[in-house]
Amino acid sequence: MSLEVSGLTAGYDGEPVLHDIDLNIADGAIVAILGANGAGKTTLLRTLSGLIRPTAGRIVFNGAELTATSTRHRVSPRLRGRAGRAASVESRAHRGLAHVPEAGGVIAELTVDENLRLGGLWRKDRRDAAKAVAEVYGRFEPLAKRRSALGQQLSGGERQMLAIGRALVARPTMLLLDEPSLGLAPRITTQIMEMLRDLRDQQGLTVLLVEQNVRAALSIADEGIVIALGRVVARTSAADMLGDDAMRHAYLGF
Numbered sequence: 207m208s209l210e211v212s213g214l215t216a217g218y219d220g221e222p223v224l225h226d227i228d229l230n231i232a233d234g235a236i237v238a239i240l241g242a243n244g245a246g247k248t249t250l251l252r253t254l255s256g257l258i259r260p261t262a263g264r265i266v267f268n269g270a271e272l273t274a275t276s277t278r279h280r281v282s283p284r285l286r287g288r289a290g291r292a293a294s295v296e297s298r299a300h301r302g303l304a305h306v307p308e309a310g311g312v313i314a315e316l317t318v319d320e321n322l323r324l325g326g327l328w329r330k331d332r333r334d335a336a337k338a339v340a341e342v343y344g345r346f347e348p349l350a351k352r353r354s355a356l357g358q359q360l361s362g363g364e365r366q367m368l369a370i371g372r373a374l375v376a377r378p379t380m381l382l383l384d385e386p387s388l389g390l391a392p393r394i395t396t397q398i399m400e401m402l403r404d405l406r407d408q409q410g411l412t413v414l415l416v417e418q419n420v421r422a423a424l425s426i427a428d429e430g431i432v433i434a435l436g437r438v439v440a441r442t443s444a445a446d447m448l449g450d451d452a453m454r455h456a457y458l459g460f
Contacts, residue, residue, distance in 0.1 A: 214263035255305035304378035310369030314358035325375030363394035
């Protein structure tokens with residue numbers, strides 16, 4: 207099992223958003239996390255990646271306990287706060303967990319190439335990091351043609367490709383994706399979804415996908431998990447979820 211989450215509770219400023227979440231994600235699976243705005247989907251990804259510290263529960267990834275050591279024990283007091291959260295995220299990256307946040311987080315002032323190389327800065331194997339960048343260019347032809355372009359000069363689809371590509375440079379075994387289709391044309395959304403399926407099929411990458419475009423997400427997912435008001439209310443195969451009219455009307459809005 208790639209990811210095991212039990213009794214996870216987390217939120218902001220002492221107010222819980224997630225309540226007693228239990229998840230088990232198998233190696234090589236694509237799992238769509240679905241639900242209305244405000245359901246807690248983004249909070250879940252941020253907690254898994256270390257940006258939010260849970261108030262209860264356990265997160266175990268590839269056999270390693272991620273909730274046992276708090277951020278304040280990983281870094282000195284001088285590095286708490288934002289730097290402490292960064293250290294927590296980096297700790298997870300070392301273990302093979304990569305997070306692509308909503309809107310991608312591309313650094314607008316850096317070039318495509320500089321953004322990609324950021325994904326491998328912490329890696330000691332510089333030769334393989336350079337190889338990983340080359341692989342991204344091979345997978346994303348539009349980026350290969352715009353290596354020297356600034357992030358702010360890219361289209362929405364190119365920025366999303368760049369954000370995903372930067373995460374892949376870290377050689378993750380699991381990718382957390384938050385709304386990768388946001389603001390994209392249907393054709394680009396289809397390309398992104400097909401690319402995620404190819405990564406799973408070719409590299410065995412596990413994908414946890416938060417997505418408002420329910421049909422697009424379930425078209426590539428093995429399973430769908432529905433979250434409502436911070437709780438898991440349904441989990442079933444992607445095909446069954448698409449075919450369950452009552453569930454779709456109650457939780458997914460179509």
